[in-house]
Amino acid sequence: MTTRALWCRPGDFGLTRENADDFVAQAAGAGFNLLLPEVKGCEGLRWPSERRPWAVERPFDSFDLCEAVVDSCRRRGVECHAWFFDFFEGESSPVMLRHPEWAMRDARGRPTNEEQLRGERFTGLWACPAQRPGYTDQWLVPIHAELVERYGFEGVHHDYVRYPGDLAPDQYCFCDWCLEELPRWAGYLNEAYPDEPFDHELYDREYLEAHWEQSPRVLPAGWDRLNRAEKSRFLLEGSFFRYGRADLDTFFYQFRKEAVRRFVREVKEAVDAVRPGVRVSAAVFKNPVHSGRFIGQDWREFVPWVDTMIPMDYRDHFPGTFEHYLGLLEEAVRRQQGWAEGCERLLAGFAIWPLVRGSEDEGARRERFVETLRLLKRTNPAGYCIFCASDLTKWGLWDAIE
Ligand SMILES: [Zn+2]
Incomplete structure (x- = not known):
């Protein structure tokens, strides 16, 4: 019909x-x-x-x-x-x-x-x-x-x-709750050891991004001191690896x-x-x-x-x-x-x-x-x-x- x-x-x-x-x-x-x-x-x-x-x-x-x-x-x-x-x-x-x-x-x-x-x-x-x-x-x-x-x-x-x-x-949402929750949801730090950077011990592979699976700390040092605009910018434009590709928008879109x-x-x-x-x-x-x-x-x-x-x-x-x-x-x-x-x-x-x-x-x-x-x-x-x-x-x- x-x-x-x-x-x-x-x-x-x-x-x-x-x-x-x-x-x-x-x-x-x-x-x-x-x-x-x-x-x-x-x-x-x-x-x-x-x-x-x-x-x-x-x-x-x-x-x-x-x-x-x-x-x-x-x-x-x-x-x-x-x-x-x-x-x-x-x-x-x-x-x-x-x-x-x-x-x-x-x-x-x-x-x-x-x-x-x-x-x-x-x-x-x-x-x-x-x-x-x-x-x-x-x-x-x-x-x-x-x-x-x-x-x-x-x-x-x-x-x-x-x-x-x-x-x-691309400008939403960075409410107080999303600013807290997005990094937690995406595993941008390990809650058991929040201050450990957990850089890869070897970096022995051809591509930097090939070292992703150990889940390093993604949030930069001093995260808590950044203001809302700085945090928002990192969550939208930052990189999973320092010096890596600007790929965090992937997680931002996935979260939404x-x-x-x-x-x-x-x-x-x-x-x-x-x-x-x-x-x-x-x-x-x-x-x-x-x-x-x-x-x-x-x-x-x-x-x-x-x-x-x-x-x-x-x-x-x-x-x-x-x-x-x-x-x-x-x-x-x-x-x-x-x-x-x-x-x-x-x-x-x-x-x-x-x-x-x-x-x-x-x-x-x-x-x-x-x-x-x-x-x-x-x-x-x-x-x-x-x-x-x-x-x-x-x-x-x-x-x-x-
Ligand atoms: Zn929100």
């Missing part, structure tokens, strides 16, 4: 049960059989949580959006996954106001809302995926479990399951990947403990080899805990012309089918907004949308996922799906 999925913003459903039902009816009528309503954006929870009432975004303290959507989807035979913004928060979100210590920090100790992006201050506040106890285990995993306990969603949906991307990919992967595993375990068999889908970047290095998202490693992988094959994630896009898109989807082997289904995600331009006539816009959809139907019979419902409305494309 082909899955035809749609990312939906809360505004799509309106603020009454009747409006929500009308929207689900429209989507089902257009052929969609999986809806992904956004239940946690960057401003709090969109359900009237009794356990965390301080974190509920208005007006979802009085209108139970999730109940209305789940009920309507169930009656119409439409699968429904609750869409979470995982590590991306707003700077005035209730959880970050309450726990500013959970934010990622750069080498100067600054959170992400002190960055500039395209000439303007960035107002998002990314949370550290690695810190324990922290945002991941004290907040993000428990709210997934709470939602599944409360509502009959068939699945939960990961988004922003990563480190920041368009924003300084493990933090994200551990979170994905823990969500699956937590929701399964509430209701066995709950599904998990994830919006991921188009090439896991690249996103593993840049944003800690090597989604090939998510496969045991994600059954529906949805790479975001958006027009703006590819270079060149629209014609180039079609060629690159087909190639990307074929590679993704290999990377997602072991998942129950791979859905090719694409976005309307980078495909259409307001300056063009309606025919040209529709043609590009239809051509993309046609290519995906041919290349990936398992299905597709469209971002997003309100853009189908904005550009008059609901009837272009079939």
Whole structure:
């Protein structure tokens, strides 16, 4: 069976049960059989949580959006996954106001809302995926479990399951906890003999790096006296061996990947403990080899805990012309089918907004949308996922799906 999925913003459903039902009816009528309503954006929870009432975004303290959507989807035979913004928060979100210590920090100790992006201050506040106890285990995993306990969603949906991307990919995280934990995790010193350098007694091999297996002390002498910026620089740009290759970034990236992967595993375990068999889908970047290095998202490693992988094959994630896009898109989807082997289904995600331009006539816009959809139907019979419902409305494309 082909899955035809749609990312939906809360505004799509309106603020009454009747409006929500009308929207689900429209989507089902257009052929969609999986809806992904956004239940946690960057401003709090969109359900009237009794356990965390301080974190509920208005007006979802009085209108139970999730109940209305789940009920309507169930009656119409439409699968429904609750869409979470995982590590991306707003700077005035209730959880970050309450726990500013959970934010990622750069080498100067600054959170992400002190960055500039395209000439303007960035107002998002990314949370550290690695810190324990922290945002991941004290907040993000428990709210997934709470939602599944409360509502009959068939699945939960990961988004922003990563480190920041368009924003300084190599600068995070150097929070106090990561600065302590990364060297311990990577074995940069031997805890039984913390002051021993343990240089190799022979250095008798052709290459310096060939002497790695005895695990010398990697941290330089005087480590404890270095400031945050100096420590951060060493952890990102330093060498395993004095005078060796600058290779410590390998461990930095590995540490980040493990933090994200551990979170994905823990969500699956937590929701399964509430209701066995709950599904998990994830919006991921188009090439896991690249996103593993840049944003800690090597989604090939998510496969045991994600059954529906949805790479975001958006027009703006590819270079060149629209014609180039079609060629690159087909190639990307074929590679993704290999990377997602072991998942129950791979859905090719694409976005309307980078495909259409307001300056063009309606025919040209529709043609590009239809051509993309046609290519995906041919290349990936398992299905597709469209971002997003309100853009189908904005550009008059609901009837272009079939
Ligand atoms: Zn951190």
